[in-house]
Amino acid sequence: APVATGTAHAKAILIGEHAVVYGHPAIALPLIPLRTIARLRTVPGPLSARHGDQRVRVEDLPEAFAPVGVAVTAALAHFGLPGDDLEIELDSDIPPGAGLGASAASAHAIVEAVRVHAGQDLDEEARFELVQTAERVAHGNPSGLDARATRARTPVAFTGGVTSDLHLGGSFSFAVADTGVRSPTRDAVAGVRRFVEAEPDRGSELLERLAELTRAAGRDLGAGRTADLGARLDAAQEALDALGVGHPAIDRLLAAARAAGATGAKLTGAGRGGCVIAVADSPERAAEIVTAMQDAGAVGGWVVTAAGR
Numbered sequence: 001a002p003v004a005t006g007t008a009h010a011k012a013i014l015i016g017e018h019a020v021v022y023g024h025p026a027i028a029l030p031l032i033p034l035r036t037i038a039r040l041r042t043v044p045g046p047l048s049a050r051h052g053d054q055r056v057r058v059e060d061l062p063e064a065f066a067p068v069g070v071a072v073t074a075a076l077a078h079f080g081l082p083g084d085d086l087e088i089e090l091d092s093d094i095p096p097g098a099g100l101g102a103s104a105a106s107a108h109a110i111v112e113a114v115r116v117h118a119g120q121d122l123d124e125e126a127r128f129e130l131v132q133t134a135e136r137v138a139h140g141n142p143s144g145l146d147a148r149a150t151r152a153r154t155p156v157a158f159t160g161g162v163t164s165d166l167h168l169g170g171s172f173s174f175a176v177a178d179t180g181v182r183s184p185t186r187d188a189v190a191g192v193r194r195f196v197e198a199e200p201d202r203g204s205e206l207l208e209r210l211a212e213l214t215r216a217a218g219r220d221l222g223a224g225r226t227a228d229l230g231a232r233l234d235a236a237q238e239a240l241d242a243l244g245v246g247h248p249a250i251d252r253l254l255a256a257a258r259a260a261g262a263t264g265a266k267l268t269g270a271g272r273g274g275c276v277i278a279v280a281d282s283p284e285r286a287a288e289i290v291t292a293m294q295d296a297g298a299v300g301g302w303v304v305t306a307a308g309r
């Protein structure tokens, strides 16, 4: 039986990804139904992780799982606990490498399981830093947006490493779907960096454009304007395409979403595959858009709603 468990949820970036890495604002939504559970067990031997049917010492985890080892090791060190005779196991509904924050959610779940095991409190900033330690191994240079949004219970605005609650002037419905194409966040972020270095004027113009669209989207959310919000997403997709993070599989799902009545749609997360997000004028329409995207090849789809408070 586990000695401690921790959970966290997925997130979808509504707008502002990539530009956020350069200090611009972004808006993200929690995807609470998609969860990761971390279970910590006592098993004699060195600190290990359950990997498939195997028990692997955390130092020997394959590269893709290295952040798991980093999260558990950093969290144990934070509480001054030895790692011997412990095993960590993850159970996740969140598709990895799809831009839904799977790695940040895993790190949060692990940190929480270790905190419960330690029987101590952990303030929000220390928690964030532990998750960021794992995210640096997963992504290279994470903005911190995923680490914040996978803890948030409501839509958040993110600027300069800090989140603030967002005022919503009505209910919003979104359709999120997975292209099934996997692309490491690290590579997409590095690709944008190369673009911005090679073409600084065009690069900063596109990043500024994304920042402006994100601020406008925040105002649309505040005023309950679904159609305008959709138009911002469409425009953001054009800027993201120009930065080189588009993909034909993304375009196929966006076309299906728009044909099914989305007011606008774009990629969500790092792009070059991964997931897309569309704005709908009702939860029923969002469900239809999910179905349309699945008919167009999406391997997973979710309706996300967010209501004003």
Ligand code: MEV
Pocket (backbone or CB within 6 Å): 013, 016, 017, 018, 019, 020, 021, 099, 100, 101, 139, 141, 142, 143, 144, 145, 146, 185, 189, 269, 270
């Ligand atoms: C990835 O979910 C979001 C990016 O903006 C990278 C980051 O914020 O670290 C592409």
